[in-house]
Amino acid sequence: MPELPEVETIAQGLKPLLLGRVIARARVLDPISTPQGADLFARRLAKARIRDVRRRAKLLLLDLERPGKPDLFLAVHLRMTGGLVADLDSDEVRRFSRVRFELADGGSFVFTDIRRFGTCLALTAPELASWPFFATLGPEPLEMDAEGFVGRFQGRNKAVKAALLDQTVLAGVGNIYADESLFRAGIRPMAKAASLSAPRLQGLHRHLQEVLAQAIRENGSSIRDYRDAGGNAGAFQNSFRVYGRAGEPCVVCGTKLRGTKVGGRSTTYCPKCQKG
DNA sequence: ACGAGATCCTGTCAGC
DNA sequence: TGCTGACAGGATCTCG
Numbered sequence: 001m002p003e004l005p006e007v008e009t010i011a012q013g014l015k016p017l018l019l020g021r022v023i024a025r026a027r028v029l030d031p032i033s034t035p036q037g038a039d040l041f042a043r044r045l046a047k048a049r050i051r052d053v054r055r056r057a058k059l060l061l062l063d064l065e066r067p068g069k070p071d072l073f074l075a076v077h078l079r080m081t082g083g084l085v086a087d088l089d090s091d092e093v094r095r096f097s098r099v100r101f102e103l104a105d106g107g108s109f110v111f112t113d114i115r116r117f118g119t120c121l122a123l124t125a126p127e128l129a130s131w132p133f134f135a136t137l138g139p140e141p142l143e144m145d146a147e148g149f150v151g152r153f154q155g156r157n158k159a160v161k162a163a164l165l166d167q168t169v170l171a172g173v174g175n176i177y178a179d180e181s182l183f184r185a186g187i188r189p190m191a192k193a194a195s196l197s198a199p200r201l202q203g204l205h206r207h208l209q210e211v212l213a214q215a216i217r218e219n220g221s222s223i224r225d226y227r228d229a230g231g232n233a234g235a236f237q238n239s240f241r242v243y244g245r246a247g248e249p250c251v252v253c254g255t256k257l258r259g260t261k262v263g264g265r266s267t268t269y270c271p272k273c274q275k276g
Numbered sequence: 277a278c279g280a281g282a283t284c285c286t287g288t289c290a291g292c
Numbered sequence: 293t294g295c296t297g298a299c300a301g302g303a304t305c306t307c308g
Contacts, residue, residue, distance in 0.1 A: 080301050
């Protein structure tokens with residue numbers, strides 16, 4: 001499930017490949033991936049030049065310019081199983097291709113998605129700014145200081161993990177990095193955010209930043225489907241201490257890790273190392 | 277206003 | 293062997 005580090009890795013990998021190139025046409029292979037409608041989506045993207053490739057929250061953003069028309073943004077949300085890859089011509093890519101972007105100078109890149117939850121949108125600047133999901137996104141966790149971080153959690157009467165996953169509180173954290181940062185900070189996922197002292201929230205801020213930065217350095221986590229822009233796996237899954245390890249011994253104290261649900265998400269924690 | 281739970285979708289895997 | 297059901301999960305919708 002692509003979260004902040006995976007989307008960042010994809011954006012950084014695609015950027016040198018796509019900068020300055022022109023989308024000749026977008027071929028929508030599965031209309032469910034383009035909720036604006038395949039025709040409008042394809043019409044908008046024709047002849048658009050790629051000026052930048054970047055990430056905001058878990059969203060891939062391609063800044064596009066078009067001759068004689070307003071600037072455009074291609075916003076791609078990968079959700080759980082989406083990917084944006086340089087055309088690899090592998091059976092896997094072919095089978096799950098949802099949108100193929102054909103470049104004017106030959107070549108292409110492809111939006112792939114097994115579970116079909118991901119979406120591609122072609123938006124003008126005003127449309128992007130007024131898109132409720134985009135407009136309400138919280139700040140980037142790697143760009144926040146401890147004080148700002150603490151302020152966004154204090155007084156919230158819900159599980160601290162649910163707050164971490166809430167994209168309006170902060171943007172880009174998903175299930176993996178929520179569990180991993182809470183373990184490293186020694187905080188139980190089901191503890192109410194409001195019950196945590198400022199020093200403990202500062203610890204969570206520090207560990208979240210560390211875990212996200214390490215994951216970006218290691219090109220993200222590959223479980224099941226995730227691949228970077230070149231089709232390569234990440235390495236951070238080898239650094240998981242709790243995610244997906246329920247029933248296994250804690251790497252710190254040896255206690256059996258406990259699996260449960262918090263905020264409707266599968267959650268793993270160490271009952272000894274993580275306190276409420 | 278805010279929180280909780282159901283929903284979407286399909287590949288994978290455990291169990292019979 | 294082949295089938296069934298549980299599970300994974302981000303954002304959105306509905307309900308309390």
